[in-house]
Amino acid sequence: MPLLTVVVPAFNAAAYLHRALTSLKHAPTTVEVLVVNDGSTDTTAEIADSFASQFPDTYRVIHQRNRGHGGAINAGLDAARGTYFKVLDADDWFDADALGALLSLLRDMESGGVDAIFTDYVHERAGKANRTTSFRVALPVGRRFQWGDTEP
Template sequence: MTLLTVAIPSYNASEYLHYCVESLALAGDQLEILIINDGSADKTQEIAESLQAKYPGIVRAIYQDNMGHGGAVNTGMREAKGTYFKVVDSDDWVDTRALLKILETLESFVEPVDAFITNFVYEKEGKSRKAVMRYDEILPEDRIFTWDEVGSFGKGQYMMMHSLIYRTQLLKDIALELPTHTFYVDNIFVFEPLKYVQTMYYLPVDFYRYLIGREEQSVNETVMISRIDQQIKVNKILIDSFDMDAIANERCRDYLLNHVEITTIISSALLNRAGQAEHIAKKKELWEYLKTHNPELYKKVRRGMLGQIINLYGYPGRKVSNAAYRIARRIYGFN
């Protein structure tokens, strides 16, 4: 049986795809690599097929009409044969030595864990100093644990798609389905399964290399503002999904609350940064939506320090909140 399936959503990825796949494929036949060509117009399919020929039985090239990042991840989950499932975006890559250690650890388990967590590295273009998202003071290391043993996450410490490997059957059991033609659905991919995770394992290796800093990238601030409706759509899905009373474990509930809060603050800060009347109206509507659809969550987020700062009144208030946002980006690693 294949140990780990890695899905690589790929759209016009010819510039990066080869390097991404090579960083994975060297780990050998315990791995299944699914290159999901999401309707690319460049040479992505040609490159995917050449990599499939180079690594038969490991790499599989899958073509689909364009459905966006979420649609490509959905295809990966549906096609996955591995015990575990990981998403690696086509313009990112992994540390092969860390991958070998991960596979060795996964193979050692008598029973599969629900979530396997590693560090990830921000590979920012033009910067020699690399920031690392690590969890060594929050999560027990090198052993299986539950939510009861998880420490407190700071505002800038959060799990992303880059840090998580899920048990494939868990994703299928909860019938996880991401929205198609929508950016920023990685927030949902992290959030939804964590509600059902019982057992976890943290291996403190710098595994995933997350490339940021390109002007056209989806997490570029200007691009995010241009796609703010999609960010708000994902934000509202998280608001609707978070039922405080339905999450029995307090540590899990606190983490997911932190996740929704960070997402809402980022949405609001981007709308503040845009600054036009339509953006301010959208910000007001988002907070009204939160208040109406999840009043208990609204109280928690609105009364928090960031919730108060981001909602300071008028133009002077927005200036203060924008300054706070710039500070938060440096301290907390907001992209």
């Protein structure tokens, strides 16, 4: 069973899907990647199928009629085999070091008792300044906590 399932909801994502999927190409076998082609009319399906064909132990593709972003995530959730679940939008990608750190943390916490992990991220927007999102202000860093331990 995979440790982490990464679901990539993709609707007409041909322009950037390759980058998202390539960022996971060297992930360890403890990661499964589910691309949900959400009724795309461009070459999204072909790109996703190519990765699944080349790397069948890592990538799987779900083709469905368009059900929207949430419907694509739900389809991925239904098919997920991993202990943990992560959504990676088709226009985003993983930094290899950050993915390694996340997987190390998940392995350490696999014994249970963890419902969610919050990670900082950078939202790169075409033609606009990048926006960094950090949870350090509101959530304790580097330890398990309960909701009562958070800042209002």
